[in-house]
Amino acid sequence: MLPVFLLILIPLLSLFFFFFLTTSKSNSKAPKSYPLVGSFFAILATRDRQLQWFSEILVDSPSATFDLRRSYSKRQVFSGNPPVVQHILKSNFQNYEKGETFRSRLTYFLGHGIFNIDGESWKFQRQVASHEFSTKSLRKFVETVVNTELSDRLIPILSSAAKNGTVLDFQNILQSFWVRPGLLSPSLPQAKLALAFEDSVRISYGRLTASIPLIWKIKKFFNIGSEKSLKMAVSEVKESAMNIVKQKKQKLEQLGEKKSLSDELLSRFLSSGHVDEKFVADIVISFLIAGRDTTSAALTWYFWLLSQHPEVQSKVVKEIKEHSEEPA
Known part of the structure; x- marks a missing residue:
């Protein structure tokens, strides 16, 4: 013994x-x-x-x-x-695959979008998306979208809050820009899609960082608790993404040879020969994630830092006024 x-x-x-x-x-x-x-x-x-x-x-x-x-x-x-981050995310990115653990826990939500795949599919999505970050594309976006968002949506909310002495969660305000025009209004309605996206991201992240994966797997098997909520939330997000893809595809078909929308990100993917709507919907979800918390968090910290340094704030305001003045 x-x-x-x-x-x-x-x-x-x-x-x-x-x-x-x-x-x-x-x-x-x-x-x-x-x-x-x-x-x-x-x-x-x-x-x-x-x-x-x-x-x-x-x-x-x-x-x-x-x-x-x-x-x-x-x-x-x-x-x-910085050198380590550059080595992993840029210089040698192809050597750092997501791995089976990552994919198995996030595929339900991210599917075959750029954040959940490797190899040729990743290269293709990155190549198509890179055009969106050219100087020309960014300048056009600022001219056609940002000015409207600021004047018609953000400034009225901030003016109303300043007048009434209301405290706002600025990051939540900026996240509202991510969804679609019309959702950001002085009454601040809660968008169904935004809430579904929030649940999908939060619960999927919980899966990824779970110390005992067996727990969420049991919940998934019995369709209870957080896994039931995830199923409902992901269904809402994927349905919305599919609707976006179908609407854009219909517009492209109506344009025929004109292709006047081909300089827009989703149009580029649809015009690249990929007809699988589910695959393109996965791409839509990944890029919605890319522009959601990243932008709102960065801008929130930016304005907070400006509030702590009035001398920098004055210089920023001066520069904006100089570039906003109409030429004589």
Whole structure:
């Protein structure tokens, strides 16, 4: 009986010491890692402030990079070091695939969109999308969209809030620009699509970072709790994306040879030979994600920083006025 016990105990002790000897000690704020569960307890304790927590660790790390060990020996590398980020996201992106864990947890929502695929499909979507970020496209967008959004939608809301002394969540206001014209009005109605998108992103992210994946898999099997909510939310988002694709496809068919909309992102994808509407709808969802929290969060921090530095704010206002003046 004793030899059998030792056969079980020795591998467990070896595993135990292996984990403790390899626990990262590169900086004081890096979370401790334990056998099997990794840094589960630190992750759980900071679940309501993880972005800030990760940022604090990166700032404290000499290399601005740290290794986070999750349960069952899974690891994640976080970096705020510009050369490292450039190496991964630009110079050698093809060497850093999403991986099966990433795809299996996000395919339900993202499908075959650019954030969830690798290889040739990723290259194709990136190549088509790159035209959208040319100087000409951005200038046209500012002239035709931004001015209207500011004068007809954003300024009336801010003016009304200033007049009535109302406190606004500025990031939520800016997120409303992401959906479609008409949703951002002084009454601030809650858009069904925006709420569905929020639930889809939040629950899918919960899947991705789950320390015990078995829990969400059980919920999915029985269609209960967060997985039931995810199913309903994703259905709403995909239906809206499909409607966008069908409407744009119909417009292109009506234009025939004119192709006057071919300089717009969705039109480029539809004109590239891809007739599978589900595939194009996945692309739509990915690009909606790309322009949602990123833009609103960046602009919110931008205006907050301006409010903390009046001298910079004065220079910005002066520059805007100079460029806004009509030529004599």
